[in-house]
Amino acid sequence: MDSSTTTRGADGGPPEFREFAVSQARHLVRTAYLLTGGDAHLAEDLAQEALGKLYGSWRRISRMENPAGYARTVLVNTFLSHRCRRSSSERVTDTFAEAPGRGDDPALRVALLGVLAELPQQDRAVLVLRYWEDLGVEETAAALRLTPSAVRSRASRALARLRTRLGDQFDDLARP
Incomplete structure (x- = not known):
């Protein structure tokens, strides 16, 4: 050059x-x-x-x-x-x-990170891109080289696992 x-x-x-x-x-x-x-x-x-x-x-x-x-x-x-x-x-x-606890509710953060870590890597990547990065289904699909329907089904299953795993704990942690 x-x-x-x-x-x-x-x-x-x-x-x-x-x-x-x-x-x-x-x-x-x-x-x-x-x-x-x-x-x-x-x-x-x-x-x-x-x-x-x-x-x-x-x-x-x-x-x-x-x-x-x-x-x-x-x-x-x-x-x-x-x-x-x-x-x-x-x-x-x-x-x-x-790691230092940052944010309004360290207990909620730790619980969510713990459950997120238990998800398969592709499901975790879908959730992070869809809900943390706020990408659309099409953008997430392109980033992960998946079909849009695969992104939707992975997101749905991963969110269901999060809800099941956290159960009543989420309601307790999310309260101010």
């Missing part, structure tokens, strides 16, 4: 990518946090890995209509591929990384 055609930042990368990464990093980490079921360290790793993938193709991605949406798709795919790789090499434990 000719340096006369592209301005480089102090770190050697295009300044537009740096601005994009700074503006999107927090949102990507929050989304990854939900995808991982509350693992803050893994969430940061996944967001960083996704941004690294974006950096390699930034020239093409920066010309897209919605680079933030593409970044979210890359994050979800990074999460899904990480789960596949990890399933053969790591074992699940019953201990959780310490």
Whole structure:
């Protein structure tokens, strides 16, 4: 690449990518946090890995209509591929990384994250994209490479599991 055609930042990368990464990093980490079921360290790793993938193709991605949406798709795919790789090499434990409780109701947050972590990864990804990211069925389907009917049925089944698993506990936790 000719340096006369592209301005480089102090770190050697295009300044537009740096601005994009700074503006999107927090949102990507929050989304990854939900995808991982509350693992803050893994969430940061996944967001960083996704941004690294974006950096390699930034020239093409920066010309897209919605680079933030593409970044979210890359994050979800990074999460899904990480789960596949990890399933053969790591074992699940019953201990959780310490994470500070934030928000109005830490008990509700912990209960929801715990139940969310029990869902299969595809169902969790559907719920996070549909209800956390507030994407439509079509957008979620495109991001996960599923059909819209598969997104609707996965969301319905996953929400039913959440309701069943939380039961009366949800009503108690949701009260002010």
